[in-house]
Amino acid sequence: MTSQPVRALLLEQIHPEAEAVLRSAGFEVESVGRALDEDELVDRLRGVQLLGIRSKTQVTRRVLESARGLTAIGAFCIGTNQIDLAAATEAGIAVFNAPFSNTRSVVELAIAEIISMTRRLTEKNALMHAGTWDKSADGAHEVRGRTLGIVGYGNIGTQLSVLAENLGMQVLFYDKVDKLALGNARRCLELEDLLRQADVVTLHVDGRADNANLFGADEFEQMRPGSLFLNLSRGFVVDYGSLRKHVESGHIAGAAVDVFPVEPKGRGDEFVSELRGLPNVILTPHIGGSTEEAQQDIGRFVAGKFRDFWRDGTSAMSVNLPGLVLPRAENTLRLVHLHRNVPGVLARVNGLLADGGVNVEAQLLGTRGEIGYAVTDSASGTTQAIVDQIRALPETIGLRVIF
Structure with a gap:
């Protein structure tokens, strides 16, 4: 029973705080600034006990079956759908995530985008940069008094609900699970009821498989004419081709999208989407939780889970154990x-x-x-x-x- 050096591999620009926590615990750490594909991951995991990823690296059954020494995986984000949890459990590999650390950052981005679209700031900004002065109030509104529909009333949805009410918005929410309404928010029993009433619809659902294609042509058609749409949850839950058609027709007055079905692996890679070039559409590169505060908290939290699991077997808040x-x-x-x-x-x-x-x-x-x-x-x-x-x-x- 001899101890071996503990090696951790951190991918996708995980915050340096994670490396600091692990090194202070005596672990060897290698950091890679991008996602790895399946073959690369199989090769790089030889001799590694702890793997840290974000949202792009896919940890498949093949990867897990080949990673003989792997003991724990940390998703330095909220979602874990990029990890084959069943295979991880069968292999005795603990999985941890950060379910709360970036909640505030995502909520603040949603609020900023709602205000930006409601005031049509993206179009005003583009005109100004093109040298055109247009002080018209046409199409610009306050958010106060408007109705926000939140689809998915979890950690992010509930905090958004509270902040939106503080701005004077009325809040409706829909969730498949019975949830306690905060403040004056009202629950809709059917998604259709929310879509018919909301001026702004925002998605905050998790990455489980049955949420795939949750929002498509039928849902966009049921939304109110001139309403706004946001998706800061998962790329695969929305039919973006249908969203483009409804923006071009004017039925949807604006949209903000932070997540996409296929995302580039690293900074500087080409981004391809049918949503490019549309007016009053805000596209962001999956930055909902990408603030210094959130990433530092996530780095510290998940690295601490690694440390405690390795040192003491502590599995509190494990996703699968x-x-x-x-x-x-x-x-x-x-x-x-x-x-x-x-x-x-x-x-x-x-x-x-x-x-x-x-x-x-x-x-x-x-x-x-x-x-x-x-x-x-x-x-x-x-x-x-x-x-x-x-x-x-x-x-x-x-x-x-x-x-």
Whole structure:
């Protein structure tokens, strides 16, 4: 039972705060400023225990099956749909994300874009840069008194709801799950009800597969003439060809889009979209959470999850494992055992420890679906032979020894 240097690979310009946290914990860190494709990732993960990504790198089953030493993946963002979670769990790899850290940044961008489109600032700006002075108020409005429809009432949707009300907007929301309305917001039981009433429709849904093609021709047609549309959630939930047609016809007066079905891998790469060149359409390169404050918080948060998971087996807020936090007593050896959730596994582990004369100082078990996760501390007596016996149990997915 010898310790090896812990190697972390961070991709896609993750904030330097993450590297600082990991290096201070004694880990070796390699940072790459872009996304990697599948073949590159397979090659670069040899000897890597911790992988940090953002939204573009796709961690597929093939990648996970080839990454023998990989212990944890951190999505330094909200979504985890770019990771094959089932394959990660089968391989005993913990997955973490940052579900809250960039919420405020996304909300502020949404508010800024709503005001910009309502005042038609994009068109005024373009005219000024072209040397044309146009002080007309035609088509410009206040947001006060207008109705905002929020599709997806999670962390971002709820905070946007509160700030929009502070600006004097009326708020409607639709969510497939029953959610508590904040302030004076009103829930719509059907998406169609929201679309018929809202002056501005904004999407804040998650990346689950059943949200694909959520918004298309039928939904745009149901929106009020002259209304505005925003998507700061996922690119694959909207039919952008249909959005273009409705903007060109004037049915949709303006749109703001931050996410796209296919996005360039790195800074400076060509961006291709049917939405380019449209008036009063704001296109941003997936920057909803890209503020210094948000990225620093995300870097610190996810890197801290890496550190705590590696050092202590702490899995609090893991996306795919039971969330366990067991305080560590001094001078103990910790076994972190990921196994199939079937009856009797913990009893067999404890039987092996007892047969070896090992006294358990502390123990915690959690289950999640088909997965069981147990953390066991002992003061002395745990030998390599006992570890090998536990690892050889047919239910064992993975076992780590933490000194």
